[in-house]
Amino acid sequence: MALFAWISRRYATSIKPDGFGQGLLDDLRWIWRVRRYRQLTMTWRAPTPDEEAAIIADPLLGRFGDDTIGIAEIDGLRCIVRDRDWFGWPDPPRFVFFAMAGDRVAAAADFNDWPSCWTPAPPDYSIVTPTTFHSPPS
DSSP states (O other): HHHHHHHHHHHHTOOOTTTTOOHHHHHHHHHHHHHHHSSEEOOOOOHHHHOOOHHHTTGGGSSSEEEEEEEEEEEEEEEEEEEOSSSTTSSSSSSEEEEETTTTEEEEESSSSOOTEEEOOOOOOOTHHHHHHOOOOO
């Protein structure tokens, strides 16, 4: 027992916390929560410009992904999905999912395949102009 106490005191300070400051138990909770959220029916909406700016400015959320493609409210949590410009091996998966309870991250995970029970936010066609779809001259 004394050896275990000595080892844990010796190496406790050398372990660096990750960006979320969680331990193994928190990781297991997140895995369980993310699996549950992937099975729930969610309808996503596009973020407002203010929401997008707040997510980009957030020191934690802004590091993950390049564009916020969807926000959903479920079970009192604000769920956020961000898309990455660069993904696939050796880069991380295409999407990152966050479930936020206020300022606290309740769950987060990377994923490649969009769950079939999630309805994606409708595409933004605001950049499409009437001249975009002209037929070629015959």
